Amino acid sequence: MEEDLLIGIAFIFCLKKKKKRSYWMRQTLKARGKYSATDYLKDLGIDGCLKDFIRMNSSEFEYLQNLIGAKIGKRDTTFRKSVSVTERLAVTLRFLATGSSYKSLGNVFKLSDQVISIIVPEVCEALNEVLKEYIQIPTTPQEWLHVANSFEEKWNFPNCLGSIDGKHVAIQKPIDSGSEYYNYKGFYSVVLLAIVDAEYNFLYVNIGCQGRISDGGVFANTKFRNKINDNSLKIPSDSSLPGRNKPVPYVFVTDDAFPLEKHLLKPFPGPQDSNSKERIFSYRLSRARRTVENAFGILSARFRVLRTTILLDPEKTATLIMTCVLLHNFIRKTESSMIYAPSQYYDGDDIVTGTRIDGQWRLEQQQLTPLEACESLTDDGKEIRKEFAEYFSNEGFLDWASKYY
Template identity: 55%
Template sequence: MHHTISLHRRFLIGPRLNPALKKIVEESKIDSLLYGEDFPERLKNQQEIQRSSKQLKIAKPKMPKNQEEWLQIAKGFEKRWNFPHCLGSIDGKHCILQTPANSGSDYFNYKSTFSIVLLALVDYHNNFLFADVGCQGRISDGGVFAHTSFCKTLYAGTLKLPEESILPGRTENVPYVFVADDAFALHKHILKLYGGTHENNSPKRTFNYRLSRARRVVENAFGILSSVFRVLRKPILLKEDNAALVVLSCVYLHNFLRRSKTSRNIYAPPGSFDIEPNTRVFYFLNESSRRIRMQDTSLSRPKEVT
C-alpha cells in the first residue's frame, strides 16, 4: 500500500504542522541552526510556533506556473552549472523510522532499517520545488516518483513546460529536461547518465560529468537537511504519518531560511559544500567544519528494487 503526503495538501499548514515544528525544536536542538548562537526560548512556546507556521506559507515549495517561470530556472542552471535546458534535479532519500507496528516488511529497506522516502525536485539554487514523503522504504525512487502528482502531470503534458528550442551552437530543437539518476526511467523530459565506461574527454564522459554536476543540487539540499535538522540523523520516534509531517516541516524550514541573504548565510554559509576532485563524492560542512559524507547520514540513497 502506498501512503504519501504531498506538500500541496492544505492541512500541513495549521494545527497539524505546529506539533511537527515543535518536534523539530525539541529533538533536533534547533538552536544549532544559528551555529553557536542561542535560539530564542520563546520559539518553544506553542503560540510562537503557530505564528511561525503562518510565516512558512510563503516558503511552501511551488512548481512554476507558466513557461516564463520554468525558463528562469533553466537560465539559472545554465549560468550556475553550465547545463542548458535543465528545469530541476529529481532524487529520493530515505528518512529512518523506529520500527512501525504491524507493518511487516513494507518499510524495510535495503540497509536493513525501516524508512519512508522523501522524493524531491530541486532548483539550481538548492531550493525545493516539489516534495513528496511517506512512501515505504522498500520502494525504489522510480516507483515513488510514479505515484506523485508531479509525475502524473509531467506524463500528461500539463506542466506548462517551455517549448523545445535550439541549444547554443546547434540547429535542431531539443526539449527542456529534468535530470535524474538510473533509478528513473528515461522520458522526453527526463535525462540521465550514459551507462557504461567511457574514455577520458569523450563526448559521453563529458556529458555525464556535466549532468552529474547539474544533478548535484538535490544532493546539496538533502545534505543541508540532514546536517542542520538533526531529527533526520537518527530514527524518528513517531508513527509514519507524523514522521512524514516532521520531514515536510524541515523542507518548509529549508526554503524559508533560504529566502533572504542573511538567513541563508547562517543556515548554509558560502563554502558549505565541498567535493572530492577525484571521486566526486559530495560533502556538507557542518557548524564545526567537520565534513559529513551525505551517504553516511540517515538521509541515505534508496536502492532500486526489482
C-alpha cells in the same frame, strides 16, 4: 452481624479509593517558573549561540512566533500556567535541529516528555500551514524558463528545469505494518523525493511513500509524474541547445534511480573512456545534479533529526520532514542564510587542479540513504541524451572542466 458487614464494605471502599496525588508537577520541572525558555533564548542571543541552538537568529524566530502564535497558543487556567508560544516553538526547533530525545529536551526546557510529545507535532503542523508558500512548483512557462536560465548561468547546463533525487529517512517500525516500510537496505523508512533548483531551494517534495516500494515506483506514483505525462506542468516548448539546430525538450537531471525518458535525463551507465562524449556528458550532468545532493546534505546537517531513527508514526514523520524542508527554504531567503549554511558547506570546483572541493556537509556522517538504481530507458530519452552529449563535447565544451574528463 449487619454492623460487621457494613464495616467490611466501608473498609474495602477505602482500599479502592484512589490515592491522592502528592504533587501536581514534579519538583524538577517547577524551575520553569523561575527561569523560563524566554530568558534562556535571550541569554543565547547575547552570547551569539542562538543560531546554533535553533538554526536561525532572533528576528526570524520572532517572525515565526508571530505567525503561529494564534494557532498554538493555550490559555492559562486556575490550576496552572500554560506552556508559552515561545517555549513551544523553541522546543520544536531544538528537536528538529538536534534530534534529541523528548526526555533530554525536557531537562533543558523543564517540560515533561509527555507534554513535548504533544507540542512537537502540533507546532510542526502550524509551521507547515504558515510556510507552505515557500515551496511552489512553477506554474507558467516563464517561471520554468527562469529556473532553466539559472541552471545555465550557474551550472553551464541549458534546458534544465531542476534536479531530482530521493532519500530514505529511517523510522521506527510502525505498529502492524509488516514489511510495508522495510526497504532494500534492511531498515524501515519513508521516502523523501524532491526537486531542487539551481539555488539549492526545494521546488517540490513528495514525502511518506513506504520504503518497500521500488524506487521507480516512488516517482511513478507522484502527482508530479502524472502532470508530466498529461502535459499539465506548463513546461516550455522544446528548444535547441545554444549553437545547435535540433530542438530538445526541457529536462530534469536525475541519477540511476530514475528512468531515462523525454523529460528525465540521467548519466550513461558503466565506466566511460576519458575525454569521450559519454564521460563529458556524465560529468556535466552530475555537476548540475549536485544541487539536490547539496540540498539534502545541508538539510540533514542542519536539521539532525533526519539523521536519527524517527520514533513517530509515518503520518507525523511526514509532517516533521515537511517542516524541515519548509524551514530550509524559509531560512535560505532570510538574512540568516549564511549562518544556516555558509558557502563552505556547498560543493565547489577547483579550476586550477581540476578537482571537486567537497562541501562541509560531506565530511559529516549522513543518515539519508539513496534510492535503488532503475534500468528503465526509452528511445526518446536515448536520443535526447545523445544530443546533450554532442553539445557538451562541441558548442558547450568547458576548457577549465577538461581536467575532470
